[in-house]
Amino acid sequence: MISKLYKRSEHETEMCRVSRPVEPVAQYHDEVLQDFAAPSTACVAGADFLLEELEETDPDLDERCGLLDNRFELYALRVPKCPHLALVVSLDTRQDRPWPCTLHGLLSRRSRPCEAGRHRAAKHFNLIDPSWEPANDQDKL
Amino acid sequence: MTKTSFRSDLRRLRPDAAAESKTHAQKRKLALALRALRKEKGMTQKDIERNSTLTQPAISRLEAPTGSLPSWDTVMRYIEACNGHMLLGFSAHEFDEAAFVASQPKDGEPVVALAV
Numbered sequence: 322m323i324s325k326l327y328k329r330s331e332h333e334t335e336m337c338r339v340s341r342p343v344e345p346v347a348q349y350h351d352e353v354l355q356d357f358a359a360p361s362t363a364c365v366a367g368a369d370f371l372l373e374e375l376e377e378t379d380p381d382l383d384e385r386c387g388l389l390d391n392r393f394e395l396y397a398l399r400v401p402k403c404p405h406l407a408l409v410v411s412l413d414t415r416q417d418r419p420w421p422c423t424l425h426g427l428l429s430r431r432s433r434p435c436e437a438g439r440h441r442a443a444k445h446f447n448l449i450d451p452s453w454e455p456a457n458d459q460d461k462l
Numbered sequence: 463m464t465k466t467s468f469r470s471d472l473r474r475l476r477p478d479a480a481a482e483s484k485t486h487a488q489k490r491k492l493a494l495a496l497r498a499l500r501k502e503k504g505m506t507q508k509d510i511e512r513n514s515t516l517t518q519p520a521i522s523r524l525e526a527p528t529g530s531l532p533s534w535d536t537v538m539r540y541i542e543a544c545n546g547h548m549l550l551g552f553s554a555h556e557f558d559e560a561a562f563v564a565s566q567p568k569d570g571e572p573v574v575a576l577a578v
Contacts (some may be wrong), residue, residue, distance in 0.1 A: 344468045349493035363528065365472070365479035370490060372469055378498055383506050394510055401526040403495075424468060 343375045343410065356427040364403035368427055371398055371408050379436040381414065389442055390451035394420075397434040405427035406429055406459045409438035433461050482528065490527040496537070497525050499546045502524045514543035 344419050345353035386395040392415045397407040407430050413421040425441040428434045435455075443451050464560050473480040483490060492527050500510060507521050516524075516539055524540055551557065557577035 342467065349470075350468065354468070354471055354475060357476060357542050362476070362478045362482050365476045366482040366486075367527060369469060369472060369479060369483060369495070370474075374494055374497060381501065382508055383508075401522070402528060 340376050342373050343424055343452035345424045349445050353424055353426050360403070360406060360410075360427065361452075364400055364406050364427075367401040367403045367410050368406070370401060372424070375410060379420070380410065385456040386438060386454040387437060387453055388414075389453055390446070390448050391454075393423075393442060393446065395425075395435065395438055395442055397428070397430075397438055404442055407438075409434060409441060411442050425443045473571065478532075486528040488528060489531055492531065493525050493527050495576045499541065499544050500525075503544050503568055505544060510540060513543045513545075514539050516540060517542065 344350070355369065360368075368381040380396040380398055382412050384396050384398050385408075386397050389395050389411065392413060393411040394414055395409070395411045397409050400406050400408055409428055411423050412423060413423070414420055423442075423445065425445055427439055428437050428441075439453060442448075469520075480573040505519065507525070510516060510521050511518055516536070520536065521540070523529055524536060537548075559577040562575045562577075
């Protein structure tokens, strides 16, 4: 277990241990879980490692895809020891920190995971024609 | 109905991956601690590469949850590249990492701890 102190906001001086849940939208729990059924052992272990890390730490900014609906920061994360898959998550930046983190799936890197993840997230959050502000370097994904 | 977490359902679906994680538990904890330090410093893997003699593949291996444990020298180079600090302790008694973190000054930088 990694124990960590976290400052909850710029205005709040109290430090606390943070452990946020990282879950799919409940309605899509089983669908997202199925993404993890077929990949190799190393890929699933790597993805689970990222899920544990996300409970306490935000993703690297260089893995950011863009901002969905002017609210959800979408990320396609490199999975350790698994170059062909990306773990797609979003942070709800309208909430207080730590931002709630939603898991959208484990997607192939060969088919533009940011684009696929964006559609997944829109579906999971029931958004109709949401705005999309891509990160500058999302084309590399 | 009992609410279960996604990760517990994942462990049930893929016991092979759960076993893999357990086999590499110490490497996993070290990787989490190093990544937490790097992120706390607002750095990317590229920054570590720039600030050290570590190569990108070496950094990826260091930050991976599986594989062999890195050498002491490699860990030190990573921490120095982060401009971070490390406290190493040995004891005949079990360490409580949560208690250690909780005992740190409240206005200090966030810290991570791992106990073996």
